[in-house]
Amino acid sequence: MPPLLELTDIKTYYGNIQALKGISLSVAPGEVVCLIGSNGAGKTTTLRTIQGLIRPREGTMTYDGKDLVTMEADEIVKAGVSQSPEGRLVFPRMTVRENLEMGAYSRSDKVGIQADMEKILDLFPRLRERLTQKAGTLSGGEQQMLAMGRAMMSRPRLLLLDEPSMGLAPMLVEQIFRTILDINQQGTTVLLVEQNARMALAISDRGYVLQTGRIVLEDTGSNLLNSELVRKAYLGEH
């Protein structure tokens, strides 16, 4: 099957600082792929580059056969890529419902949006209880659910998740990963960025290990879990 997303030798800079030093990766339709790496490795930058929020200086990116490099962020969302950003950037002064509606900004099919809203509220029942609450007053876990739900509202084919488990209690982390699998089983391809390597690799079909802007390892989730590099550097085993 041709990959849904393919990056070839992507190099991205912030001014003169090179954050990505040639990333190549691919995601096939229906997969859960994870990108692990320590702080500052370039995981967020990779997702931002895919979403068109920063332009790569070199390299090629295709999504569903289309050239991503020349597409604007809004076109990329329309094409079916959406993201739950790092640090769960919900709109704090909007209600939960308004946040979800913003997620559907790129769509205009009212009926479909309403149906998807119901689906997402079934996925995250806690959000349903808080529809009229301001997002800024939600707990960390609820904000994460909202950020994911909001990303799902654009009905993406490819969902980018940037550290969905960051700062959450272990119990909630488990629930979040369970939901990611649910979302994937309902047909959405997922590219997951995590520092919580154990959990992320456990639910992923394949994974990439990123170190200072370069991919240093690529394998199936279970192989990576057993690889020496990952055990030492990311799972804290010696």
Added chain:
Amino acid sequence: MTHPVKVGVGIGIVAAVVVLLFGGWSAILAGIVAGAAAALVTEGQSIRDRSATLRNGVISGAIVGVFILIAEIVNDILVLPLAGKDPVFPPFTLGPISIPYNMFVAGLAGLVLALAIGALTGWINSLPDKNRRLGLAILLLTFLALYPALDAAAGLGWIEQMISIMIFVVLALGLNIVVGYAGLLDLGYAAFFAIGAYATGLLLSPHLCNQSGFNCEFYQQEWSFWLVIWIAAAIVACFGLLLGAPTLPLTGDYLAIVTLGFGEIVPVVFRNLTTVTLTLPFTGICIAGCIKPLNVTAGEQGINPIARPWVPVVGSFQTGEYIPWYVLILAIIALSIFFINRLRYSRLGRAWSAMREDELAASSMGINLVNTKLMAFAMGATIAGLAGVFYASYITAIFPSVFDFTVSVIILAMVILGGVGNMTGVIVGGLIILLSDRVLLPQLATLLKDTLNTTVVPHVESPAVKDFLTVSVDPTQWRIFLFGLTLVVVMLVRPQGLIPNVRRAAEMHPDEDTWDLPLSIQQADAATQVRSVDRETTID
């Protein structure tokens, strides 16, 4: 301030100040406005209890009325005599009827009106939502239609000031798009007002045309104003895009400084476009001002005369005949409100609020930040352009010095004091600031001067003190000080503005009740927290 008595006292004090200063039939106007205001303010808090709105309206209206009556009496027996003015009213004549009356008539009229309008507004508030809006709209329109007559009958002559004030209201509505909806702090908004006015000046006065040797009849046509208003608005919108574009990568403080720069540059440009020769680049082919450089803006002298609007029946609008101008500026305000309301709930409006909250998140939602920002500047500029067109035509002359930094500051203060992002707040806040500045303060100054001259100065021995009292005690010279003081006090006491943007959520989803008090939200939150903890522990 949930209690209608408190509201009645608060608004009553404000109304009493006005009546104390103006006396006479100002009590009628004060009664109507303050009665309605009191009922509306008490309503906001008691919206759940519909039966209470009528009672609240009556109570607060009555209290306001009592204040007005007392103020009227004090004005008549204390303020006017102290200022050395005749305390007896001139007779009030309506056609052939001449009514003899005294202060009680005016004061009681104010009281009765405050009570009646308070009750009426309270009753309208008790209606179901749809009828309520209709009722309030009818009430407002009736008042606006009657205002010129009331103003004339009461002998107040505020209408001239009201028109200039309403130009600022239009400007504040426009700036509210940029600052309130899109969250872009613009410190040079007067630039767009200036561009609108100058576009009108150039199109509607013979000034430029006379130098060109072309046919100069356009500006003399009866319909030209009605065409120019749209052309000028479009020109200003383009300048909104043009001046917005360089600010795109900037946010917050940096954006504010750049807009401040534009606000300074634009009047300077207009001041200096006096010897212009246009040549095509590289070729040296001259396009305009070849024989003699064009004097485009006439510098400090300004452009005049600028043509005035014309409508059938009324004819050309005249200086000093205020009613047509009043109707026109009201129409511009109504048009702006309609247009801004449509914008606000459109896709663009939603994009603005998302961008204001978080740019990065907004762009991950598929919002094009470049377009969204530029549209905010363009839409804000268009509204300023409308104000500029009206201003140029109303004054019939424009000068670069009119559009300086203080104009931008006053407009921004109106937006912030009224309540950023809330149109009602911006309008009410703006009216309060400018009415105090342009109507109340001069009257206070006159009264104070008269009082000092007639009651105090004759009994003062020392020439130095005498001098001080007659020359230096002048409230109109404290304008900027009082303005600054108001800003400080309001921001300390009510940082969210007079009428903050709290109902936004309720407006977007009128079918849901979002009036939960913070406490009940917390309680509900705590309750669900407990429940969800239960649920979590049951996960295997």
